[in-house]
Amino acid sequence: MSSHAVGGLAFDFLGSKPIELELLASPLTSDAGLLPIRQFDERIRLTEQFADALDDPRLARSAVQSRLVMSRQRIIGIIADYEDQNDH
Helix, strand or coil: CCCEEECCEEECCCCCCCCCCCCCCCCCCCHHHHHHHHHHHHHHCHHHHHHHHCCCCCCHHHCCCCHHHHHHHHHHHHHCCCCCHHHC
């Protein structure tokens, strides 16, 4: 995977997607702070281990997203203070 540097941080989970950074006087979003959290999570594999521990009796082929994707989305959503799954 390639690495993208932003403000001294390197994000290696984005593949070939470019990152553009523009500094403004007023904040437009606070979600950009979640990028280092995702990077850290991929390094320590916390949500991966959590997803592996879940038992999902549904057929895997009928699921649109993996347990890892759903677990990561919900855990990072909690960190971002999203009240419910609709905020994702």
